[in-house]
Amino acid sequence: MNFISATYMYDMEGVNKTHIKLELGNNKFKHIPMNEANTDYQAILTWIADGGTVIDNGGSE
Amino acid sequence: MSEIKVNKVSPRTGTYVSLNTVGMKNIIINGDFSQAQRATSATGLGNGDDGYHTCDRWKLLESGTPTYEFTQSQSTDVPSGQGFATSLKMDCTTADASLNADNLIRIAQIIESQNLQYLKFGTANAESLTASFWVKSSITGDYSVSLYNYGSGGGARIISSTYTINSADTWEKKTITYDGDTVEAFLNDNTAGLNLTFTLGSGTDYTSTDSTSWGSSSSGKLAYGQVANIASSTANNFYITGVQLEAGTSASDFEFLPVDVNLGRCQRYCTVFMDYGAGDTNSNRLYNSDYANVHGMARMGYPRMRVEPSLTYSSVGFSIHADYSSNGLIQLMASGDTNFRIYDILAEAEL
Numbered sequence: 001m002n003f004i005s006a007t008y009m010y011d012m013e014g015v016n017k018t019h020i021k022l023e024l025g026n027n028k029f030k031h032i033p034m035n036e037a038n039t040d041y042q043a044i045l046t047w048i049a050d051g052g053t054v055i056d057n058g059g060s061e
Numbered sequence: 062m063s064e065i066k067v068n069k070v071s072p073r074t075g076t077y078v079s080l081n082t083v084g085m086k087n088i089i090i091n092g093d094f095s096q097a098q099r100a101t102s103a104t105g106l107g108n109g110d111d112g113y114h115t116c117d118r119w120k121l122l123e124s125g126t127p128t129y130e131f132t133q134s135q136s137t138d139v140p141s142g143q144g145f146a147t148s149l150k151m152d153c154t155t156a157d158a159s160l161n162a163d164n165l166i167r168i169a170q171i172i173e174s175q176n177l178q179y180l181k182f183g184t185a186n187a188e189s190l191t192a193s194f195w196v197k198s199s200i201t202g203d204y205s206v207s208l209y210n211y212g213s214g215g216g217a218r219i220i221s222s223t224y225t226i227n228s229a230d231t232w233e234k235k236t237i238t239y240d241g242d243t244v245e246a247f248l249n250d251n252t253a254g255l256n257l258t259f260t261l262g263s264g265t266d267y268t269s270t271d272s273t274s275w276g277s278s279s280s281g282k283l284a285y286g287q288v289a290n291i292a293s294s295t296a297n298n299f300y301i302t303g304v305q306l307e308a309g310t311s312a313s314d315f316e317f318l319p320v321d322v323n324l325g326r327c328q329r330y331c332t333v334f335m336d337y338g339a340g341d342t343n344s345n346r347l348y349n350s351d352y353a354n355v356h357g358m359a360r361m362g363y364p365r366m367r368v369e370p371s372l373t374y375s376s377v378g379f380s381i382h383a384d385y386s387s388n389g390l391i392q393l394m395a396s397g398d399t400n401f402r403i404y405d406i407l408a409e410a411e412l
Contacts, residue, residue, distance in 0.1 A: 002109070009382070009383055009384045010383060011383075011385065012383070012385060018384060018385070019384040019386070021381075021384070024373075026375070027375055027376050027377065028373070028374070028375045028376075028405075029373070029374060029375075029376065029381070030371055030372065030373040031371065031372045031373075031384045031386070031393075032371045033368075033369040033370075033371070033386070035368055035369055037251060037252060037367075037368040038368050038369065038370070038371060038410065039411055039412060040371040040409070041371075059382070059383065060382070
C-alpha cells in the first residue's frame with residue numbers, strides 16, 4: 001500500500017479514534033476503519049509494527 | 062390427482078453432498094470473470110502490486126522484488142461454444158526469464174469461512190473438493206494450483222496439485238480433485254477460510270516441498286510442481302475462465318448466475334458508487350449538505366458489506382476531517398466547509 005501520510009480520525013465527541021485517513025496524492029484519499037477484520041487495517045498494523053507512524057492531531061485538521 | 066408409477070428405483074452412484082449440489086454449488090464467486098467493478102484493465106503490475114485490480118474477487122499475489130510486469134484485463138477471448146463471455150487475461154509486458162528464488166506470480170480467490178461450514182473440514186467426514194476451469198497459455202508445461210486452509214487456530218494448511226498446458230495458445234479444460242482436510246476446521250465467521258490459488262510462475266523458494274497431500278503450510282509448499290513461467294517473454298499471455306470449486310469428486314457444468322446475483326455476491330467485498338472511474342462529473346459526485354450551518358456532511362447508504370469497508374475517493378479543494386461512517390453508511394464531515402463534493406468512490410471489504 002503506497003501513501004503519503006496517515007492520520008487518525010476521531011468520533012463526533014473527539015474522544016475515540018475511528019478511522020485512519022491515508023493521503024494518496026492528487027486529492028485522493030482512503031479511509032480505513034479501525035476494525036481488525038478489515039484487511040487494510042491489518043496491513044496498517046503491520047506497517048506500524050515495522051516502524052510506521054500514524055499522525056495523531058486529536059481530530060483537528 | 063396425479064399418479065407416478067415406476068418399475069424400479071435405483072440408488073444414485075458416486076459421491077455427493079446434501080447441500081449445495083443444486084444452486085450456488087460454486088464456492089468461487091465471479092468464476093466467469095464477468096464482473097470488473099474497479100476497472101477492466103490495469104497496467105504495470107509487478108513489484109508491490111499485491112491486490113485487487115480488475116475482475117472482482119480475484120487477487121494478484123506477488124512475492125519478492127520482481128522485475129516482471131503484467132497488464133491484467135477482463136478479456137473477451139473465451140473458449141468457443143461454452144457460454145462464457147469473459148476471461149481474465151495476464152499479458153506480460155516486461156519479461157523476467159529467470160525468476161529470483163523469492164519471486165512468485167499468482168492469482169487467487171480467498172473465500173469467506175462462514176460459507177464453508179458444510180465442507181465439514183476438521184472432521185473425518187471432510188468433503189473432497191473439485192476445481193474445474195478453462196485455461197489458455199502461451200507457455201506449455203506444468204502449473205500448480207493449491208488450496209490454502211487458514212484454519213481455526215491450529216495453523217494454516219495447504220494442499221496442491223498440478224495441471225499441464227498441452228498446447229500453446231489453445232483453450233483447455235482442466236479438472237483437479239482434492240481430498241478434504243480432516244485435521245483443521247474453518248472458523249465460522251467473516252474472515253478468510255480457504256484460498257484457491259493459481260500459480261503462473263515461481264522461484265525455487267516456493268517449489269521445494271511436496272504439498273500433494275494436506276499438511277502444515279510453509280513457503281516451500283506454496284507452488285509445488287510449478288514449472289512454467291509466464292513472465293519469461295513479453296510475447297506471453299495467460300487466460301482463465303469458468304473457475305468452479307465444488308464439493309465432491311467430480312466436476313459438474315459451470316454454474317452461470319444472473320448478473321444481479323453475481324454482482325450482488327461481489328458487492329459484499331467491493332462496491333463502486335455512481336459512475337465510478339468517470340472523474341469529477343455530475344453523475345459521479347456525492348455532494349455535501351450543511352451541518353449546523355458551519356460544517357459540511359456528505360451521507361450515502363449502501364447494502365452492508367463483509368465488514369465496514371475502506372473508502373477511497375477523490376475530492377475537490379477541501380479536507381474531510383472526520384469520518385462517522387459505519388458498515389452500510391458513508392458519513393463524512395468537513396469542518397467549516399459547507400460546499401464540497403467527492404467522486405470516484407470505492408468501498409472495499411476484501412479478504
